[in-house]
Amino acid sequence: MTTKALAALITAIGVLAGGLPAAAQGPIRIGASLSLTGTYAKLGNYQNEGYKLCAKQANEHGGLLGRKIEFVVYDDQSAPSTAVRLYEKLITEDKVDAVIGPYSSPVTEASANVTEKYKKVMVTPLAATTSIFKRPPDKKRYYLFMVISPAEAYLEGLVDMAAKRGLKTIAIVNEDTLFAKAAGDGAAELANKRGMQVVFREGYPKGNQDFSAILTKIRAANPEVLAASTYFDDAIAITRQMKELNVNPKMYGITVGGDLPEFYDLLKQNAEYITGATQWETTLPYPGNREFSDAYKKEFGREPVYHSAAGYAGCVIYLEAVKRAGTLDSDKVRDVLLKLEMKTAFGDFKVDQDGFQTAHKMVTTQWQDGKKVIVWPDELANGKLRFPTPPWNQR
C-alpha cells in the first residue's frame, strides 16, 4: 500500500468517525517569547501559565477554526534583544501561525518592531507604557494590541473619589522613573481636568528612604489629597514618615505595592485608610473570573496574580478575534480586534485606532480593618470608601 493510499484511508476513517478535517491540517501554532528566567522571571512565569490555561481550555472546547492550539514558547531571559531574535526565529524559521506578546513594556517595545515588519498581529497583554502604542503617524504600529490599563490610569480612582467629595487640593510625589512618573503625570492631568489644584509636585530618586524634607514641604502645602506614585519600599517609608511628621491629608493613595498583603503586614494599623491601585483582583465580578481562578489554582497549585489573568485574557481575546474573522489572516484579524468589545475574566477590552486600551478599568482598593476592599469604580466595588482619614493616633 502506498503512503498516499494510507493517507486517504486514514482520512476516510477520520471522516467516517465524525472526526474533523482539522486533524490533517495539524495544530495552530502560536509563538511567544517570555521572560522565564532573569529579572522578570517571577512575573513572566505567571503570564506563561495564563497562556497555558487558555490553550488547554480552548482545546477542550474544540480548538480554533477546527484545529488544536499549540504554544511555542522560548525564554528571552528578560532581555529585549534576545526577545527580538526569538520573534524573528519564531516567524521565519518555525513559521508559527500566530504570535502573542512577551512580558513587560521594554521587551514589547523591542519585539514589536519584528512583528510589525512581518505584519503579524500581536496582542501584548503585559505592556502598560503609552508610548509603545501612541506614536507619530510615520512610525505607527498597525498590528499591536494592548490589554492592560496604562500607567497614567493608576491614580484615576483616587482623583475621581476626591473630586466627587469636593476636595480641591492635591499633592503628587513620584519615584523619578519611567512608569512611576507617567502615573504621577496622569494624576496631575486628571486632577486639573476635575478642577483640582496641584499644590505640590516632586520626584525623588529610586531607593530613597528619607522623605522628611519632602513631607515637610507637603505639610506646609497642606493638601487635602496626597497621591504617591510608588513601588514598594518607598511606599512603606513614606507612610511611616508621614506618621512621624504628622502629615495627615484627608485622602492618601499610592500606586504599586498598596495592594500587596505585605503592605499591611509591615505597617499594621497604619495601613488603614490608605488606597492602592491594581489591574485586577480575584474577587472582581467579571464574567468567568471565579471559574478562571478556580481552574488556575487546580492547574498550577497557586493563586493567580494579575499577570496570570492578563496573559489568560490576552490569549482569549486573540482566539475570539480569529474565530470571528474565520481566518488567521493578519489584516482580517486586525479589523476584528479594532472593533472588538469584549468582557473577559480580566475585565473589559476595547482599543482605539492605535491599538491602545481604552475600556479596561483599574480598581482602587482601601485597607479596612486589615482587609483589602475594592472601593472604586462603583460598579465593581465591594465596599464603601472610608472617608475622611482620621488623625494618625485614631487609626
Add this chain to the structure above:
Amino acid sequence: MNVVVTPAMLGQVVISGILSGALYAMVALGLALIFGVMRIINVAHGPLLMLGAYATYFLSTALGINPYLTVPVSMAMLFVVGVLLERTLVFRVVDAPELSSLLLTFGVSIALVNLAQLLFTSDLRSVEYLTGAWVVGPFALSKSRVVAFVFAGALTGLAFLFLGRTKLGKAIRATSQSREVAMVCGIDVQRIHLVTFGLAAALAAAGGALIAVIVAIQPEMGQIWTFKSFLVIVLGGAGNYPGALLGGILLGLIEQVASLFLTTQLSEVVAYVLLVAILLVRPTGLLGGRQT
C-alpha cells in the same frame, strides 16, 4: 507650584537633620576608628550595620524583647562578628597596600549581603514599636528618631569616654598616632586591632538596631551607610574622632536643608559635590587629619 519655605519649615528640617546626623556620627565613628588605627577603609561597615538591624529584628519579634533593650545584645553579637572577621581575614591586609584592604572588605561586604539574602530573604521587615510623633508647637518630633538620637548621643559619649579615660582606649589612640611607638611602649598592637574592629562593628550594629525601628530593613540596606559614613569622615577629617561627630551632624543638616530648598534628587548631588570640593580644597577634612 512648589511651596514657599517658612521659618517653621526650616526649623523642622533642621531638627530632622540633627536627629539623623547623630546616627550618622555614631556609625561613622566606627569607620573612623578602623581607619585611624588600622589604616583600612572598611567597605563592609554598612553590611555589618545591616546584621545589627537583623539581630534586633529577630530578637524583638521572635523573643518579644523590647527593641531598645536589644541594642546592647545586638552590639555584643556584632562585636564578636567583628573580632572573628579581624582574626580570620582583615589582619592579613593591615600592612598591605590600601587597595588590598579595599578589595578584601569589598568582598566581605558582598558575601555578607548575599548571605543575608539567603538566610533572611529579600523581603522587607519592620519592627513596629514606636511610631508617630510628639507635636511641639509647629514641629513634629518623630518618637523613634528622638530615641535613636538619645541612644546615639549616649553611645558616642561612652565611646569617647572609653577612648579618653580607659587604659585600653588610650592604647587605641596611641596605636592610631603611631603604631611603631605604641609597640615600643609595650602595647599589644594585634590585640588593639582586634578590639578596634570589634568596637567599630558594635557601633555599626547599634546604628542598625536603632534604624530597624525607624525604617523597614532588607539585606541591601547597608551599602548606603558605608557611603554616608565615608562622606562623614571625609567631611570631619579621616581618622579624627571628634571630626566624625561634626561631619555627621553636618551631613544630616546638608541633606535636609538641600532637600528643602532644592529637591531630594539634588540633595544627594549637593552632598557628593561637597565631598569632592573638600577633597580638593581641604583634603584633611574640616577639623584636620589624624589627631586624637
